[in-house]
Amino acid sequence: MANLGIDVLFKGTNFLRLLQGLWVSVEISLVSVAISILLGLVVGVLMTFNKLWLKAILKIYLEIVRIMPQMVLLFIVYFGTTRVFGWDITAEAAAIFVFSFWGVAEMGDLVRGSIKSIPKIQFESAYALGMDKKQTYFYIILPQTIRRLIPLSINLITRMIKTTSLVMMIGIVEVLKVAQQIIEANRKASPNAAFGVFAVVFLLYFIVCWPISRLAVYLEKRWA
Amino acid sequence: MSELLKVTHLQKKFGDNVVLKDINLSVKKGEVVVIIGPSGCGKSTFLRCLNGLEEIQDGVIVVDGLPVEAGKREITKLRQKIGMVFQSYELFPHKTVLENIILAPMKVQKRSKDEAIKEALELLDKVGLVDKKDYYPRQLSGGQKQRVAIVRALLMHPDILLFDEVTAALDPEMVHEVLETMLSLAKSGSTMLIVTHEMSFARAIADRIIFLDKGEIVEESSDAKSFFIKPTTERAKKFLKTFDYE
Incomplete structure (x- = not known):
């Protein structure tokens, strides 16, 4: 069998560092x-309100997020603001x-879609019981x-989670x-380490994401 | 007897389309008023105006001395006096039967949980559903859901109950159990406004019949039996004929 170069990870503290x-x-x-x-829940609720100016602002926000590559945004926030506004933020904070x-905008749009898919008469049923708007949304x-x-x-x-790999670009x-x-x-x-180590990184991402998707399946079943 | 609901010169428009014109009605405490009429005559819209789910363009609705005004803050107080049961039940799907029933008494009327549960169980027992208290709405039949919806409205101790074609979505064999529940409510002295297509039920339960057609009250009768045998207006005659098969 070819040397996959995984052995590198067992040298010193390499695996711990990973x-x-x-x-x-x-x-x-x-x-x-x-x-x-x-914040996505809040923004999503706001997106369903019938205020024209509010809708316009949120629409522009959502479109900016959709158009702008995350990496460009990272560069603007981390490198750009330092000089122009003199903000001294850590790379983690910028990330x-x-x-x-990005997440608030997209989550907001998902929330908006989900709220819209709930029949109007569910609101009315709650109003008919004397609930106000806040209680109706909340409960x-x-x-x-x-x-x-x-x-x-x-x-x-x-x-x-997967896109966080971009943050190495800001150090x-x-x-x-x-x-x-x-x-x-x-x-x-060990010249073969590139294969073994990246394969392990691949596995690590899987280990992080997989439970989340299992949890979703579980919740979906429970709440069906 | 005292007047609980008074509607004067009510007008309701959707855009330019007038769906209710110059409706006048007063309902006394303990009275059961049944509203009948062809589809699209404005019956359901009328009920929805009464608890402020629809805005009205003209006229006044007064419940227990207070004006009903859609969109005003006070409307939530008034709605507690007006229970409403919908055609499609509209239970909250993410809550159990018991949670559906006690939510508004606890959150809106700030009653204690124990007291709300106690009364909820008593009422569920009356409609024969106490063993279903921990079920979710999707596990119930249509008739059972509708009885839960009625109990949910009752627990708010409303002065008036509005029923909007509550049996229209039910299988025929489920209709009976819901109507029985309503009949016993009527006997216990509840004030009710009922929109229905069940003519024999209307005859049995009504203290007063309102026949609505094209957005106006065409005929009103406090003698339900004679209305169904011998309506006075042509339009009512024609409408009632559609229920006869000869």
């Missing part, structure tokens, strides 16, 4: 996903900002929205960067 890199990726994803879900900026509409949202948002969440040492460092440090001793 896991630490993974944690950096997961941390950025977790924080961004949490922000995206919370979380960019990923949340009746949003719980149903979240149930519909889960399968849709899993796609977005795993995409966000964050996350799992992919660590993998590159390990491979380069061992270029002479």
